[in-house]
Amino acid sequence: xxxxxxxxxxxxxxxxxxxxxxxxxxxxxxxxxxxxxxxxxxxxxxxxxxxxxxxxxxxxxxxxxxxxxxxxxxxxxxxxxxxxxxxxxxxxxxxxxxxxxxxxxxxxxxxxxxxxxxxxxxxxxxxxxxxxxxxxxxxxxxxxxxxxxxxxxxxxxxxxxxxxxxxxxxxxxxxxxxxxxxxxxxxxxxxxxxxxxxxxxxxxxxxxxxxxxxxxxxxxxxxxxxxxxxxxxxxxxxxxxxxxxxxxxxxxxxxxxxxxxxxxx
Numbered sequence: 688x689x690x691x692x693x694x695x696x697x698x699x700x701x702x703x704x705x706x707x708x709x710x711x712x713x714x715x716x717x718x719x720x721x722x723x724x725x726x727x728x729x730x731x732x733x734x735x736x737x738x739x740x741x742x743x744x745x746x747x748x749x750x751x752x753x754x755x756x757x758x759x760x761x762x763x764x765x766x767x768x769x770x771x772x773x774x775x776x777x778x779x780x781x782x783x784x785x786x787x788x789x790x791x792x793x794x795x796x797x798x799x800x801x802x803x804x805x806x807x808x809x810x811x812x813x814x815x816x817x818x819x820x821x822x823x824x825x826x827x828x829x830x831x832x833x834x835x836x837x838x839x840x841x842x843x844x845x846x847x848x849x850x851x852x853x854x855x856x857x858x859x860x861x862x863x864x865x866x867x868x869x870x871x872x873x874x875x876x877x878x879x880x881x882x883x884x885x886x887x888x889x890x891x892x893x894x895x896x897x898x899x900x901x902x903x904x905x906x907x908x909x910x911x912x913x914x915x916x917x918x919x920x921x922x923x924x925x926x927x928x929x930x931x932x933x934x935x936x937x938x939x940x941x942x943x944x945x946x947x948x949x950x951x952x
Contacts, residue, residue: 688869688947688948688949689841689867689868689869689870689947689948689949690867690868690869690945690946690947690948691865691866691867691885691886691942691943691944691945691946691948692842692866692867692868692944693706693858693865693866693944694706694707694708694709694710694864694865694866694942694943694944695707695859695862695863695864695865696710696718696719696720696721696864697721697722697862698720698721698722698723698724698764698766698768698773698824699722699723699724699725699726699764699766699773700722700724700725700726700747700750700752700829701725701726701750701751701752701753701754701756701759701901702759702762702763702764703762703763703764703765704859704862704906705720705766708943708944709941709942709943709944710837710864710865710941710942710943711939711940711941712837712888712936712939712940712941712942713827713939714938714939715827715834715835716834716835716836716837716935716936717827717830717834717835717836717837718827718837718864719827720766720768720827721827721830721834721864722822722827722828722829722830722834723766723768723822723823723824723825723826723827723828723829724766724773724787724820724821724822724824724829725750725820725821725822725829726750726751726797726800726818726819726820726821727745727749727750727751727818727819727820727821728749728750728751728811728812728813728816728817728818728819729816729817729818729819730813730816731745731749743821743828744828744829744833745821745829747831747899750811750829751800751804751810751811751812751818752811752901753900753901753904753906754899754900754901755810755811755900756804756807756809756810756811756812757809757901757903757904757905757909757910757911758804758807758809758810758909759804759909760904760905760906760907760908760909761777761778761907761908761909762775762776762777762782762800762803763775763776763777764776766787766824768824768825770786771786771787771788771824772784772785772786772787772792773785773787773792773796773820773824775796775799775800777803782799782800782803783795783796783798783799783800784796787820787822787823787824788823788824793819793820796820797817797818797819797820798817800818801817801818804818809911832933835935836893836933836934836935836936837864837865837890837933837934837935837936837942838862838863838864838865838896838931838932838933838934839863839864839865839867839875839883839885839890839892839931839932839933839934840858840861840863840865840866840867840875840896840930840931840932841866841867841868841870841871841872841873841874841875841931842858842866842867842868842870843868843870843871843872843873843874844870844872844873844874844875844930844931845858845861845866845930846872847872847873847923848915848918848919848923848930851918851922851923852913852914852915852918852922854913856913856915857905857906857907859906860901860902860904860905860906860913860915861896861898861902861930861931862901863896863930863931865885865942867948869948875892875931875932876895876929876932878892878932878950879892879893879894879895879932880892881950881952882937882950882951882952883934883948883949883950883951884947884948884949884950884951885934885942885946885947885948886940886941886942886943886946886947887940887941888936888937888938888940888941888942889936889937889938889951889952890934890935890936890937891934891935891937892932892933892934892935893932893933893934893935894932894933895927895929895931895932895933896929896930896931896932896933897927897928897929898915898916898919898928898929898930899916900916902915902916902928902930903915903916915928915930916928
């Protein structure tokens with residue numbers, strides 16, 4: 688039977704994945720602690736996109752993320768949710784550390800990441816712009832499609848892509864919450880419109896995850912080293928570059944590494 692083999696959450700949008708043995712699924716549909724912070728272009732901070740009913744939300748293009756700034760992958764972000772402190776490192780060097788529940792700490796963090804991003808040849812920042820740290824460190828908010836879903840990916844689909852592209856493909860390129868073993872390549876795409884159970888949580892699988900240029904960025908080096916989107920469409924025949932699916936939970940609960948995954952409706 689298929690089972691969950693790896694789980695991730697991403698406290699800071701576009702930055703380091705946090706491997707977990709268990710994830711709490713909130714009644715809102717998001718993973719606890721997932722995308723609770725983000726580095727937003729300061730020029731966008733005064734004009735949120737009012738497409739979601741609660742809280743402030745901006746399109747991913749307004750953030751510094753791997754899609755527009757692949758070198759962001761070289762930064763390590765460690766978030767202590769209990770202490771509400773974020774540490775940003777470049778290799779062994781700590782660029783900044785601060786509390787996200789105070790303006791002083793947020794300013795130190797935003798300034799450090801701004802300075803780093805400005806050193807990159809491939810950067811989302813326009814001349815004179817800077818970054819501001821948004822999010823309260825608690826509320827999942829900065830998902831590309833809104834914080835109402837969990838993302839699921841079959842490891843066999845990653846292997847099939849690697850074979851087509853002729854190189855190893857790190858699943859972390861796709862920034863998914865759950866990796867599942869025991870499926871055929873692309874089998875998870877056949878779940879769309881159906882219901883799947885993971886452990887004790889049921890999900891309605893509502894659609895595919897359409898990929899962007901972020902997947903071209905090596906999650907360790909920050910180099911755009913693989914043409915993932917072109918391989919999915921031109922070599923594998925997809926209409927749109929697709930990896931993984933969106934699961935909307937029917938109720939709050941918890942999923943864990945080792946949980947069985949089965950169609951339930």
